[in-house]
Amino acid sequence: MRGRSWAMYKSSHSKPLLLPFWLSRIFDSMTLTFLDGHTVPRWFWPLLLGLNLLLHLPFFAQPPNSVHVWRQSNTMAVARNLYEEDMNPLRPRVDRRNDSDGVTGMQFPSYEWVVALGYKALGFHEAIPRVVTWLIFAAGVVAFYALVKLLTSSAWLAAVGAWGLSWSPELFYHSINALPDILALSAAIAGLYFFLRWYHSRLPVLFWLSLLLTTLAGMTKLQYLVIGFPIAVLIIRDLWQRRLTWRRDAVPLAVFALVAVGCTLSWYAYAVRLIEQSGLADFGLELRPATSVAVAIKTLTHNVVSDIPELLINYANFGLLLLGLVAIGRGRYYRSSWFGPVLVWALALLAYHLIELRQMAVHQYYMLPYLPVLLLPVVLGAGWLVRRPRWRWLLLLLLVAQPVLAFVRIAPPRWMGGAREVPPELFDAATRAALDNAVPDSALCVVGPDESGCKFFYFLHKKGFGYDESAQLFQPGAGGQPYLATCIQRGARYLYTNDTTLVADPRLRPYVGQVVKRVGDFQVLALRPAASPAVTPSR
Template sequence: MTIVEKLTAGPLPRWFWPLLLGLNFLLHAPFFRLPPAGIHVWRQCNTMAVARNFYDEGMNILEPRVDRRNTTNGITGMQFPSYEWLVAGSYHLLGFHESLPRLINWLIYMAGVLAFYQLVRRVSGADWLGAVGAWCLAWSPEMYYHGINALPDVLALTASVAGLLWFVRWRESRHSGLLLLSLLAVTLGGLTKLQFLVVGVPIAVFVVRDLLQGRLSWPALAGLAAYALVAVGVPLAWYAYAINLIKASGLADFGLEIRSATDVATALAIIKRNLVSDWPELLLGYGGLGLLLVGLWRLLRHAPTHHAWFLPGVAWAGALLAYYLIELHQMQAHTYYMLPLLPVLLLLGVWGAAWLRRFPRAHGLFLALLLVQPGWAFIRIGWNRWLKGGPAIAPELFNPATRAALEAVTPPAALCLVGPDDSGCEYFYFLHKKGFGFDRPEQLLEKRSAGQPYVAECVTRGARYLYSDDSTTLRDPRLQPYLAREVTRVGDFQVWELRAAPAQP
């Protein structure tokens, strides 16, 4: 009997979960204490700023606030701030620590791995295949990276998988509590990130099939109608409310619009990059991609058309394909927008694993595909993004001592002019300041609608201090009339008190 046969013949080995959870935690341990760092640091800063503003300014979940707020109160529209609110609650319990968002997201990430294990078990009927699915999800490089980042998509993925799992369990038992849990989870997933409502497509296929087969009573059908109304209606109502908040405040830090590819050539280039680079390197890892290719080959040759999950799975995949094409522009530089695809891709990979299990000569390949996953995730992410790649933020902001020094030199409530920062949030977050931002150095002196430079407009509206690490701009003679005195200089960063320019004689 081969190693693979021993591991898959009986119950799941007791060491599996301690190995998976322990190794995953160990390979993340050096990075839990990091502030926002790495690729997409702007997204982390925006998320953590909203969480900190809940903590500082009030826990009303209907009023998320950003830092680049001009003279407003900062309230604006965004995806439902479930993760941000949870993090803010942890700050109230334990104090403000930047490790908390990472630890919370890791726990959510592992909960998603456990939920996916249970889902795959029910789809496949085998514990060991559930373990393969859990292993591949845990070691997806994109999940390994964002599993400890302040990224709400991880919560949305976990909630959607759990919602589908609880729905499947409800179909088996008809316990109303499971349907309620499913409703809450699917709704939370859609609120947190609307694209995760796609998980409702396989649920709808199951419901239609059960209805045609006469398996649903009238009370059950009424409950399912209410389920659909709430699961879809509540997220749509939130996003309508969020769009109105953006219009009212004029603060468009969070994009809630559809972003498709601009033309066919661009679309094809994005698809090619995703398939050739993003999927093997980030979304799946090379081991997960290998299992997926085996599963796809089996699907094309012997489609399991009689399996209970075949039609729901095909419909789910079709809906995900539509989402992928509609949001194709976002797939160009945001691999995390492809996280809704992971469950379906990994289910196909699990089927590939089941086929490899049948052939002793393929067992070595099967083990190699699984064992390469954690190593590749750490090399591609832990080494490349956190260790070798650096924080992707100015050293004065990343270093705790210089960061604290820059924050302390101006009053907490003073409106500040901060930049140049094209993200509109990174400098604000690390400096713990609020007020006006500028994306480009030349923006400070650009004429506004009233005919005065942007810096003058900001001073008129209440900006008291300027934070900038662009020394060339700060030496510009045209800016000098607005600089009252230098407050401090830390590395490349200078802090100046602002003043209104004297009237021209």
């Protein structure tokens, strides 16, 4: 480490940096300590978690914003409804509920319930979901460190894995968003870690921790139950090699499989039934393969060329990933006892990707389950570099580049510069409050045009009937009368809209009374309680 290559690197860079002598010595000491390939210095965790928190800190107070803001809004609406109406997680409620109680099916609202607990303890504030998500994310990073250390027997490789996971741009973005996938990811990683610990030690507390976390991961997001595949391969292999005994191992393994899979499938069957009963399909619980071969090829190409290297693992990690894949072949890692389980894990994720390929075109957070598998070759690539002193400068460059690339890719386009994918009147606190307070929260409203069916409702803190586009208000429904007339008959009292052409439409006049509030392009209009205009029966 103190040889000629490192000395040349240090001398060639010390002058341009113009660091004070004492700071330069500290920097040299830190890099030399970490780049020995063995030591995880005491400053590693404060640096990793502290830097990550510091880069996120300016954005904790933001309301839902930017990419996938509809998903954030729906998640936070369910959490707010748990807080305001009923803390029963078996009856999650949405805002676009028509004249019903809003109960519908979704993934198990574990994350939403934790956020609602935060609201109960501290009052409603939109920073609470962000803080909750970041704490869950941090726990997942620690769990991944423990998992990699268990698999590789190297604390240093585990630290590289934890560092890489922290600076995935997609995870960097969602690690402070109201997204249940972060809870599912962290629970899945921890569940797998505790299972492997139990598998070798047979300590009961590890078994129950693993079962709880694995079941929680699957119920929160079904795709995270995929960690069962490496577990299954491990068990089948050890049965084949007679390392397991039926008398000792059959019962706990059967209980683990039945509870984890049974609870997950039972919840989703119950959720589908709730959707059918309510008719409220805010959360899709179906498979979404590509619509054609051409679309599939286009989506897969974009995933491989752009989504995975740029958004999912970070360009700096992508270089280490390529090195790691080469190292697997040249270093004969395929002979490792973990190669088979990890390979099947990867193949199961590939099958999931193809089954949900339509979602992968725009929903990159559906790929978050891939991170643990993709980062395992990354740590092998880092290990290959650190064993070659003349290339340690490149490893240092790639590690330092990761937080820079993650922040630059996410913060300016998504969090800086105000409202993104949200009307400015709803994003600004003052104008949002004016629209919220225009009518009682208990009044049923017709809200739109909002294709998501949830953004406007969440920001306005209203419930009732939604519409995707203004023309939908005048389209006849099953009873032959316009949709807006049906909404009024079912109890709607106010119309919220930011479509300025709709307000001038003569077809709207018979249904509306006075303008209650104007804020920017938004208008709140009282709906006439009288019967809708007569509809000429079709002949």
